Amino acid sequence: VSEHHPTRAVLLEAGAQLAASEGLHNLSINNVVKTAGLAKGTFYVHFPDRTAFLVALHRCFHDRVWDRVEQATAGVSPGPVRLQRAAIAYLDACRDDASTRSILFDAQSEPAIRREVQERNATATATIAADLRSMSVPNPNHAARLVIAMVVDVALAERDARRTLPALRKAFLEFLPPSGGNII
């Protein structure tokens, strides 16, 4: 099975579309192939089982979002500016993606996805910790974890509101140490 087979992409797109319409129970294989306009057997040509599909779906989502974060922070050295730019790029990306809640939050009730999220978060934690360390925050790794918790919460709130929530973003940025609040 090629990693970039077109039919595989059709299945993943159908999955993202169903994830957008509230809830993990919509993400049954029956629904996915129906939405994709393919036979049920085709699903198993491209994915060994449902879990593998969910993991692939999550990777797509994360890659999409992470690309935007990297684009926004390319060439910026660790510090408060990079941290703020990363957060804002992340929030904008999540706000624009209708599958955010299902894939980022709900899907964590599947153990396989939770492991995946933890791995991805480890990368993000390291980056944010570098920013915080350069800002002389005492506990950079633990603090980074908490920053992620806040950003994810803002992302989910904005997704539910279907728009940017500037006051909430501002409150978040004010939680960051000293120099915060200067580039928004």
Next chain:
Amino acid sequence: VSEHHPTRAVLLEAGAQLAASEGLHNLSINNVVKTAGLAKGTFYVHFPDRTAFLVALHRCFHDRVWDRVEQATAGVSPGPVRLQRAAIAYLDACRDDASTRSILFDAQSEPAIRREVQERNATATATIAADLRSMSVPNPNHAARLVIAMVVDVALAERDARRTLPALRKAFLEFLPPSGGNII
């Protein structure tokens, strides 16, 4: 159906026990009645459907935790001390309750539970906002929301670790404005 019927309590206890053993899929009615040692029909004597059961289960959990928070903050006026005491009581209660992850986090993929959590969080937000307001935090309501996000994240981390994580708690308390870190 009496609100405090003993058989009802047996069903809820069985539910809490199953929630403790990783995952919402364990919380099928089949499993609940098997664990409770009752016939399947008995379930429907006490609960109209599965959703109502999950909501009741969540209320039990929340009441248990909230009692401890109120006990820890009784008579303390709004401010940094009350905020810290509430957070610590909350964290201790969640750490000691094996069903924390399933009921606080995973169950939110059920719309009915999410509504329930949002209601309960509204109460908590109001209390925390009062504390923050007395500490002259600019955006008390939004800030309170973010404080909850951090506390919940710490609670889940401690639950997974099955122990208190003092460094993480410290990092959290240091995110709180000025006077923070003085009573731990």
Next chain:
DNA sequence: TGTACATCAGTGAACGCGCGTTCACTGATGTAC
């Protein structure tokens, strides 16, 4: 050019399974007279 064969994405009927829910029934308890 034509023929024989291999490959492999795609198909869809069929499978067993566990789920949530229903319902006619049981049997203990309480009440009326």
Next chain:
DNA sequence: TGTACATCAGTGAACGCGCGTTCACTGATGTAC
């Protein structure tokens, strides 16, 4: 005290349903000679 009836928590077999997964098959494409 004994009898008739009402109540209602508890029972468990049965229901239909949608799920994830399997598998023998199709048919288009590529390769060998």
